[in-house]
Amino acid sequence: MFDxxxxxxxxxxxxxxxxxxxxxxxxxxxxxxxERALRAGASGxxxxxxxxxxxxxxxxxxxxxxxxxxxxxxxxxMRKLAGDRNLPHALDVLSNREMAVLSLIAAQHGQGEIAKxxxxxxxxxxxxxxxxxxxxGYANAEALKHGARELLGTTAGSPQQSLMAL
Numbered sequence: 001m002f003d004x005x006x007x008x009x010x011x012x013x014x015x016x017x018x019x020x021x022x023x024x025x026x027x028x029x030x031x032x033x034x035e036r037a038l039r040a041g042a043s044g045x046x047x048x049x050x051x052x053x054x055x056x057x058x059x060x061x062x063x064x065x066x067x068x069x070x071x072x073x074x075x076x077x078m079r080k081l082a083g084d085r086n087l088p089h090a091l092d093v094l095s096n097r098e099m100a101v102l103s104l105i106a107a108q109h110g111q112g113e114i115a116k117x118x119x120x121x122x123x124x125x126x127x128x129x130x131x132x133x134x135x136x137g138y139a140n141a142e143a144l145k146h147g148a149r150e151l152l153g154t155t156a157g158s159p160q161q162s163l164m165a166l
Contacts, residue, residue, distance in 0.1 A: 021062045025055075032091060032152065034073045036099070039092075044068030091151065093135045101128045105145055106152035 021043040026033065034045035044067060046058040054070070061068040069077065094102065097118075104114045111129070115122040129144060138144040 021065070023058055023062045023068065029153070030070060030073055031076065034069070035077075036092065036096075038067065038069070040096075045073065046070070091136075094132060098128050098132050098135075101125060102132055102148050103152055105129075106148040108145075108149075 022041065023044045023046060024034075024037045024042045025046050025048060026037075027048045030045055030047050037045050043062040044058050046055055046068065047070070050058075050070070058068040091099065091102075100118060101114055104117060109117070111122055111125045115125045118125070129141065132138070133140070133144050136144075136147060138147050
């Protein structure tokens, strides 16, 4: 799972210079998270709702030292390379910590709960929210909440599950 620890592991120099391969298995939208995972050093991103055949192909591809990407991700990458301006909203302007905060906002958690789950101060969460609003163009906290749910969907479950967004 690509949780809040995985970005550090994927992008760590210690792991990037070894033969370790990481295949992300996730229920999170590949349109939103796959590029971020691959940029962080993952060797592939497979959606849990994919077929067994796709999973086997992903595993074989990663074991062969290649990068696995679904048809959806390959198509998005080609459109991005071609300069398509109608791509899904780019969340790549957000840091990993800002993505974790946005994910918890989408899961309808308040700032106090987010601070507790991430182990940082409420003031730091407020600062992250301000940065997210500025980067994504939201006028206020209500617009941020609505936008987070629209971009990432409202997820049921524990706050820890929401951290899997990274």
